[in-house]
Amino acid sequence: MDLIQSVLNGEKRGIAKMITLIEKNAPEAIEALKQIYQHTGKAAIIGITGPPGSGKSSLVNQLTKKIRSEDKKVGIIAIDPTSPFTGGALLGDRIRMQELALDQGVFIRSMGSRGALGGLSRASYDAAKVLDAAGMDYVIIETVGVGQSEIDIVKLADIVALVLIPGMGDEVQAIKAGVMEIGDVFVVNKADKDGANRVVTEIEMMLDLNTEKDAARPPVIKTIATTGEGIDELNEHIKKYWHQIANSNELAKRRKERIRSELISITEDHILNQILSDKSSKIDSMVKDIYEKKIDPYSAMELLIAPEK
Amino acid sequence: MTQTNTIRVLVAKPGLDGHDRGAKVIARALRDAGMEVIYTGLRQTPEQIVEAAIQEDVDAIGLSILSGAHNFLFPKVVELLKKEGADDILVIGGGVIPDEDIPGLKEAGIAEIFTPGTPTSRIVEFIKENVKH
Ligand SMILES: Nc1nc2c(ncn2[C@@H]2O[C@H](COP(=O)(O)OP(=O)(O)OP(=O)(O)O)[C@@H](O)[C@H]2O)c(=O)[nH]1
Ligand SMILES: [Mg+2]
Numbered sequence: 001m002d003l004i005q006s007v008l009n010g011e012k013r014g015i016a017k018m019i020t021l022i023e024k025n026a027p028e029a030i031e032a033l034k035q036i037y038q039h040t041g042k043a044a045i046i047g048i049t050g051p052p053g054s055g056k057s058s059l060v061n062q063l064t065k066k067i068r069s070e071d072k073k074v075g076i077i078a079i080d081p082t083s084p085f086t087g088g089a090l091l092g093d094r095i096r097m098q099e100l101a102l103d104q105g106v107f108i109r110s111m112g113s114r115g116a117l118g119g120l121s122r123a124s125y126d127a128a129k130v131l132d133a134a135g136m137d138y139v140i141i142e143t144v145g146v147g148q149s150e151i152d153i154v155k156l157a158d159i160v161a162l163v164l165i166p167g168m169g170d171e172v173q174a175i176k177a178g179v180m181e182i183g184d185v186f187v188v189n190k191a192d193k194d195g196a197n198r199v200v201t202e203i204e205m206m207l208d209l210n211t212e213k214d215a216a217r218p219p220v221i222k223t224i225a226t227t228g229e230g231i232d233e234l235n236e237h238i239k240k241y242w243h244q245i246a247n248s249n250e251l252a253k254r255r256k257e258r259i260r261s262e263l264i265s266i267t268e269d270h271i272l273n274q275i276l277s278d279k280s281s282k283i284d285s286m287v288k289d290i291y292e293k294k295i296d297p298y299s300a301m302e303l304l305i306a307p308e309k
Numbered sequence: 310m311t312q313t314n315t316i317r318v319l320v321a322k323p324g325l326d327g328h329d330r331g332a333k334v335i336a337r338a339l340r341d342a343g344m345e346v347i348y349t350g351l352r353q354t355p356e357q358i359v360e361a362a363i364q365e366d367v368d369a370i371g372l373s374i375l376s377g378a379h380n381f382l383f384p385k386v387v388e389l390l391k392k393e394g395a396d397d398i399l400v401i402g403g404g405v406i407p408d409e410d411i412p413g414l415k416e417a418g419i420a421e422i423f424t425p426g427t428p429t430s431r432i433v434e435f436i437k438e439n440v441k442h
Contacts, residue, residue, distance in 0.1 A: 013394075016366035025312050087315060088340035094361060095350035101357040108364055110347045112315070 004035045010073075010135045012107060019109055022126045033126055036133040041255075043075070043132040044242050047153035049145040050163030055189040056142045057096035058225035059163065059234075064100055066235045067138055073105045075131030078142045079124055082112035089113075093142060107131060113143075122265065125156055145179070154182045155258055158251060159241055161185045161234070164203065166195035180206055184218055185237050191222035191230065275304060316344045316440055317367040321358045322351050323386070326376040331404065331425070335371060338429035339436070355385040362390070362398055368440040369399040371432075372419075379406050384417035391418075399440050401432070 006014025018036075021029040048056050057078065064074045078093035089112035100106045109131075114121050124141065131139045143153050145162070153160055162183035167190075186207075188199050203220050211217045219237045223230030245251040276283070286300045295303075320336045322329050329351055336346045347365050349358070362370050372383055383402050390396045402414060403423040411422045420439060423432055 012360075012363055016364050020366045024314060082345075083340065086341055087343045089345045090336055090340045090348060091345060092348045092350075094347060098350060098353070098357065101349075101353075101360055108361070110345075110365060112345050114313070114315075 003032060007032075007036060007130060007134050008039060015107055015130055015134050016109070018130050019123075019127045022130070023111065023114070023123050025123075029126070033129065036129065039133040040129045041132065043128075043136050043139045045128055045132070045139045045141065045156065045158045046238060047141050047143065047157030047160045048163060049143045049153045049160065050187075050189075051165070051168070052144050054163045054165045055223075055225040056144075056163055057093040059161075059187065059189060059223065059231075060093075060140050060142050061097045061100060062223075062225055062228045062231045063235060063238075064097070064106060064140065065228075066231050068103060068105055071105075072137035073135060074107075075128075075134070075136035075139045076100075076106065076108040076142070077124055077127055077131070077139065078108065078110045079113055079144075080110065081144060082114045087114075107134070107136065122262075122269075125262065128156065155261055158245065158254060159184050159238060161187055161238070163187045163189050164199055165190045166193045166199050168199070180210060184241055185234070186218055186220040187223055187230075187234060188220060189223045189225050192224045192226075196222055271305075279304060316369070316436065317347065317365060318344050318369045318371055318436065319347045319349065319358070319362045319365055319367045320371045320373070321349045321353045321361070322373050323353050323355060323358060323382040324374045324376040324378045325352060326374070327351060328375070329373070331375070332371075332373040335373065335403065335429060335432060338433060339371075342433040342437075344433075344436070355382055355389055358386055359389040359393060359395070363393060363395055367398060369401065369436050371436075372400065372402045372404075374402070374404040374406075377405070379404065380410055380413065383414055383419050387418035397441050399436065401435065403427070403432070 003014055003018055007018050018032055021032060048060055050056055060076060064076065067074050078091065080089055080091045080093065082089040091110035091112065093110055094108060097108055100108060109127060111124055111127065114123065128139050128141060141153065141156055160182050164186065165188065186203050188196055188203070190196070200220050200222060207217050221230055221234050221237060223234060282304065286304070289295045290297050290300055318339055320332055322332050336348045339346045347361070347367065349361055358370065370386065372386060374382060379402060387396070387400055390398055399420050400418065401421045401423065402419050406422055406424055414422055421435055
């Protein structure tokens with residue numbers, strides 16, 4: 001297949017077209033994903049998440065420039081929320097990445113979160129595989145941290161950088177349980193603003209409480225994404241962390257967890273889709289029967305999933 | 310599986326003029342019409358626009374300009390798309406463009422020109438009717 005070869009050669013047209021097939025949920029996408037799978041697993045997948053406007057895209061821009069200076073290739077997936085009402089989305093992350101637009105070693109794709117309710121869609125996960133198979137050394141995924149997507153990024157990334165900024169008041173404390181735990185590296189961006197040191201201290205205090213005794217506390221790094229200050233340090237910490245997990249069984253453990261949840265989720269979807277398409281008229285009559293109390297929903301479900309005789 | 314066909318549009322602002330209110334209004338209108346709008350910001354070169362359009366695999370490019378360099382910049386985008394074999398992408402233009410320039414721009418491959426005051430709903434309709442899906 002032409003498309004596969006083009007992706008494996010790292011050609012931009014091919015990569016772009018395959019991601020589109022994935023986004024459209026086209027049947028060809030699954031065939032193509034089967035064929036590239038053997039070629040995935042080499043890229044380090046970095047998730048960058050944090051509140052709206054915290055400077056994530058600016059950080060991705062700087063970090064990518066840094067990685068490029070080491071002659072490594074970078075694929076970027078920038079995800080913005082899709083409007084649940086219209087299905088449309090305004091994808092503006094490229095504004096901060098203009099300098100990368102013509103770099104032949106960088107591929108940037110903006111994606112709407114689409115169907116995934118507040119979280120990350122499978123399309124973003126599969127798009128990361130495409131970039132990986134296309135020979136990117138790093139795949140960076142930017143998502144806005146609002147609720148579920150902050151947690152979901154863990155399912156997608158090998159390394160998660162959580163971005164916070166000064167001036168969030170008591171928000172460090174208010175950060176929902178379960179969110180602090182996902183950060184492997186903490187970034188306090190907009191360090192040119194008042195209160196950056198206080199945020200650093202607050203995060204460190206919180207991490208001290210949360211980190212198990214013998215485990216190393218994740219680093220907290222101050223950056224100014226508009227000037228590039230702190231980016232060297234961020235890059236070094238990411239590399240260090242990557243080597244650490246790649247040389248222990250931590251990376252394998254994470255990836256296996258990811259594969260497990262992927263396998264379960266695609267199985268779930270497949271079965272559900274099959275039932276929805278094969279038995280849609282049956283569902284309609286069941287709804288009526290359930291409404292009229294001729295049957296209860298649980299018994300109806302059992303009938304629905306029972307194999308046809 | 311259910312297939313989805315969300316239209317993707319790149320809204321770009323070539324040229325040197327430094328304000329993009331018009332482009333942002335269009336971007337929001339397209340989003341509200343259910344499209345995915347990739348907004349790339351100010352002062353884009355035709356090369357940057359075309360490269361972004363290819364990576365984002367958009368169905369259409371909306372170019373907005375106020376600085377008067379449209380007769381050079383718009384055709385340049387079309388020409389580069391052709392060179393990349395991506396001339397199936399619909400290109401439309403908007404901004405302060407004198408009537409007498411419009412025929413030449415269409416000749417050069419710009420599908421439609423929308424001058425100030427055009428209701429955004431017309432632009433939405435035009436894109437929906439003309440993108441190749
Ligand atoms: N003062 C200051 N401004 C910054 C810094 N980093 C980013 N900004 C600005 O903050 C604004 C938002 O930056 P983005 O990089 O778009 O932030 P983002 O988190 O990607 O935003 P969303 O994707 O919309 O959530 C822009 O105006 C940036 O120029 C910084 O370190 N200091
Ligand atoms: Mg952003």
